[in-house]
Amino acid sequence: MSASSYTAGIVTLLPGVFSTGSTFDLTGTLTLDFENLSNASFIFLIGSSLTAEVGSTVALENVGSNDSVFWVMPAGSADIKAGATFAGNILAYASITFGTGATLNCGRALASTGDVTLLTNTLSIGCENTLVTTSSGTAAGNILLEGSNGLSGGITITPPLTPGGPPGSISPVGAGSVVPEPSSFLLLVTGLLIIGLSVRRKITS
Numbered sequence: 680m681s682a683s684s685y686t687a688g689i690v691t692l693l694p695g696v697f698s699t700g701s702t703f704d705l706t707g708t709l710t711l712d713f714e715n716l717s718n719a720s721f722i723f724l725i726g727s728s729l730t731a732e733v734g735s736t737v738a739l740e741n742v743g744s745n746d747s748v749f750w751v752m753p754a755g756s757a758d759i760k761a762g763a764t765f766a767g768n769i770l771a772y773a774s775i776t777f778g779t780g781a782t783l784n785c786g787r788a789l790a791s792t793g794d795v796t797l798l799t800n801t802l803s804i805g806c807e808n809t810l811v812t813t814s815s816g817t818a819a820g821n822i823l824l825e826g827s828n829g830l831s832g833g834i835t836i837t838p839p840l841t842p843g844g845p846p847g848s849i850s851p852v853g854a855g856s857v858v859p860e861p862s863s864f865l866l867l868v869t870g871l872l873i874i875g876l877s878v879r880r881k882i883t884s
Contacts, residue, residue: 691740694719700726702755710738710812711766717744718832721767728755729771731763733778739766739785740812742824745832748786756793759783766809767830777802784809786829804829 691710703725713719723729729750731737737748748767750757757771761778767786769775774793777783777800785806788795801808806829811821824830 692721694721694746696720696722696724698724698726702727703729703750705729705731705735705737705763708736708738710740711748712740713742713746715741715743716746719743719746721748723750725750725752725755728752729757729769731757731759731765731781733760734762735760736764737766738764738812739809739824741814742811742821742827744823744826746823746827746830747832748830756790757788785824785827787831804831806830 689708689710691712693712693714694716703723711721729752750767750769752769752771752773754772756773757769757775759765759769759775759777759781761780763778763781765781765783765786769783769786769788770791771789771793772791774796775788775790776796777788777798779798779800781798781800783800783802785803787804788802806821806824806827808819809821809824810817810819811824813821
């Protein structure tokens, strides 16, 4: 799908891998419908930068067990502008900037070489304040979402083929899957390893 497909104002996507060779400019509401599937994944591979415009929203529907959302920028940065409501794990090569009052109620912000700038923002992997729409309506406190470890489930990584090397394979679950280019793959794997280490540290502490 082209970048323009995400700027129509109100768009609903089903699980899969989506890519654009240029920028990703989010306006209005982007709804991610997990179709009540377990281990379902949304992976966005963005060629340059991600911008969530003022007041834009990433909305979640029909979340299943252990679902995930990843925004991957192997050569760019992310700008979540003032008042935006975002969801998922942001993996940027450069910097990540949050405008005043922007929220990331379910996910992480990981920058490889630059800073993560916060201005009175809310970030959480607990997901307890994230609104989820189901057949019963829209409400916060979805037990399946809260068990997703910040929307980082749904991805299977095999052990490295050689000691200290990259993982042998990575398998997202969902329709429309594509094979990421090497730089996107490396950034995604690096982010997943960081998430895995943080979870292990939390368990052992």
